[in-house]
Amino acid sequence: xxxxxxxxxxxxxxxxxxxxxxxxxxxxxxxxxxxxxxxxxxxxxxxxxxxxxxxxxxxxxxxxxxxxxxxxxxxxxxxxxxxxxxxxxxxxxxxxxxxxxxxxxxxxxxxx
Amino acid sequence: xxxxxxxxxxxxxxxxxxxxxxxxxxxxxxxxxxxxxxxxxxxxxxxxxxxxxxxxxxxxxxxxxxxxxxxxxxxxxxxxxxxxxxxxxxxxxxxxxxxxxxxxxxxxxxxxxxxxxxxxxxxxxxxxxxxxxxxxxxxxxxxxxxxxxxxxxxxxxxxxxxxxxxxxxxxxxxxxxxxxxxxxxxxxxxxxxxxxxxxxxxxxxxxxxxxxxxxxxxxxxxxxxxxxxxxxxxxxxxxxxxxxxxxxxxxxxxxxxxxxxxxxxxxxxxxxxxxxxxxxxxxxxxxxxxxxxxxxxxxxxxxxxxxxxxxxxxxxxxxxxxxxxxxxxxxxxxxxxxxxxxxxxxxxxxxxxxxxxxxxxxxxxxxxxxxxxxxxxxxxxxxxxxxxxxxxxxxxxxxxxxxxxxxxxxxxxxxxxxxxxxxxxxxxxxxxxxxxxxxxxxxxxxxxxxxxxxxxxxxxxxxxxxxxxxxxxxxxxxxxxxxxxxxxxxxxxxx
Numbered sequence: 339x340x341x342x343x344x345x346x347x348x349x350x351x352x353x354x355x356x357x358x359x360x361x362x363x364x365x366x367x368x369x370x371x372x373x374x375x376x377x378x379x380x381x382x383x384x385x386x387x388x389x390x391x392x393x394x395x396x397x398x399x400x401x402x403x404x405x406x407x408x409x410x411x412x413x414x415x416x417x418x419x420x421x422x423x424x425x426x427x428x429x430x431x432x433x434x435x436x437x438x439x440x441x442x443x444x445x446x447x448x449x450x
Numbered sequence: 451x452x453x454x455x456x457x458x459x460x461x462x463x464x465x466x467x468x469x470x471x472x473x474x475x476x477x478x479x480x481x482x483x484x485x486x487x488x489x490x491x492x493x494x495x496x497x498x499x500x501x502x503x504x505x506x507x508x509x510x511x512x513x514x515x516x517x518x519x520x521x522x523x524x525x526x527x528x529x530x531x532x533x534x535x536x537x538x539x540x541x542x543x544x545x546x547x548x549x550x551x552x553x554x555x556x557x558x559x560x561x562x563x564x565x566x567x568x569x570x571x572x573x574x575x576x577x578x579x580x581x582x583x584x585x586x587x588x589x590x591x592x593x594x595x596x597x598x599x600x601x602x603x604x605x606x607x608x609x610x611x612x613x614x615x616x617x618x619x620x621x622x623x624x625x626x627x628x629x630x631x632x633x634x635x636x637x638x639x640x641x642x643x644x645x646x647x648x649x650x651x652x653x654x655x656x657x658x659x660x661x662x663x664x665x666x667x668x669x670x671x672x673x674x675x676x677x678x679x680x681x682x683x684x685x686x687x688x689x690x691x692x693x694x695x696x697x698x699x700x701x702x703x704x705x706x707x708x709x710x711x712x713x714x715x716x717x718x719x720x721x722x723x724x725x726x727x728x729x730x731x732x733x734x735x736x737x738x739x740x741x742x743x744x745x746x747x748x749x750x751x752x753x754x755x756x757x758x759x760x761x762x763x764x765x766x767x768x769x770x771x772x773x774x775x776x777x778x779x780x781x782x783x784x785x786x787x788x789x790x791x792x793x794x795x796x797x798x799x800x801x802x803x804x805x806x807x808x809x810x811x812x813x814x815x816x817x818x819x820x821x822x823x824x825x826x827x828x829x830x831x832x833x834x835x836x837x838x839x840x841x842x843x844x845x846x847x848x849x850x851x852x853x854x855x856x857x858x859x860x861x862x863x864x865x866x867x868x869x870x871x872x873x874x875x876x877x878x879x880x881x882x883x884x885x886x887x888x889x890x891x892x893x894x895x896x897x898x899x900x901x902x903x904x905x906x907x908x909x910x911x912x913x914x915x916x917x918x919x920x921x922x923x924x925x926x927x928x929x930x931x932x933x934x935x936x937x938x939x940x941x942x943x944x945x
Contacts, residue, residue, distance in 0.1 A: 349625070356618060365614055372621045379625060383632035408631070411580055415624060418587045422617050425591060429598060429610050436603045447604050 349375035384408035458571040466564035473557035523577035526927035542690035548896035608686035619669030626662035643939035671704020685748035689796020693789035717936040726767035734760030774929035776845030794824035797895040811885030823907040832870035838913035
């Protein structure tokens, strides 16, 4: 239980970084933290104490495995996260070329 | 034959893969290629809609038996969504033939458009929660890139805003999926509906999951506390993409995915229904109030999108047969007339180089086709009787009053009146006002843009005239599959 709560705290730290930081790159890093927290949550959901890696062997009876499905899902979600982060950073570079700054308070051509 | 539903995702994905190769060797011919793809898809979805084959149809990917493997579901609701998606994409693609000549490298644009289409079709079809998330991300990433397509100052800023909020929304949705998975140990939506714990002690858990999903999908659908990205992102995109984003993207990856989960996995409990109703009412009102003060044509339309999505959510969240049918009907109508309005805005910008209402005027003689189509669309969105917008708003308002929701009903009427006023302003400033000489002689938009706009305008009128057969044959069956709730999905487990 304590692990899950700490994971939620990690999620909130990421959310705080996205919302409160003024620097675009720090926002991207905050998004990275959110991503890790969610992936960790998924892996924790499939974790069992004292269980083994999910590789089936015939000779060992009564072995317990961790749930392999979340691990497969997390791999997919990491790849998606990589794509999104790459696009974000690329866009940050473009914004820097146009505005000459990473500060969100000075990037406001559009009125909210 | 029914296996053909795989083409809804496979064909656009394959086209998106083929386009970069074509781009290397050819200079032209992309328009024809994309036109053929979307034409095929619209006929396929029309066939599925008109001749309902064995519905509901469950497609098992790779032949795995049901709770395992990825499953797709084609029922009366998803076929309706598929039709809406492919219809709007068809008109947007036709419009792009002329409009996208302003930009360089057309095949890149078409490549992203096809990815967007593949993602949307996938979300509409998928019955596996993680698969929904994958297609949702394909859609989102394609739309982030398309919003930034112009790569100017405003486009990059809007796209960054959209991307950060959209990615946070995706993280919330994935967290929701993780919590559901931890509780039910399955990803298949039918099996999930079966394994979802019932009874009073599970209410807290359900509300927690529902909160995560409402935050995530609410951000994607731009419901009011989460709407701040939409008025920047939708106007910054090229016009056909604005039409796609406002017309289908916010509905499919926002509203449709949310109601599938809320109705068919949770069986809509009263607390969630009340929450969605409040969010819908709030979006309806705040969207239209913010739209009053706008002088940028596309930005004004974007605020109206928020307001109209409020109608859709209000109707569906009511949970009565009439309310759901009305909400789905408004979803169809809104995608038709709002896409048309964004295409009109694109033509005006194409011809005059600006979309500031105060600088435009007197376009009625110079741009006759843009003028009459936008008149039809404005009257539709304002809810003037013979046109399509009237019937859906009318049904939603009647449903609200029938369910004794007098406050929301009166709010819907009030918002309708403000919408009418706002669009009269648009019509007067752009098309009917006499302006002394500041604008040069402007030309009507090119032929494909006019054809696309005329097609959508005719559709507005036709839906308005034939609303009864559409309601009986398409929307009532579609609302049945939501009303079936959890039990409907559990019966599908046996197929």
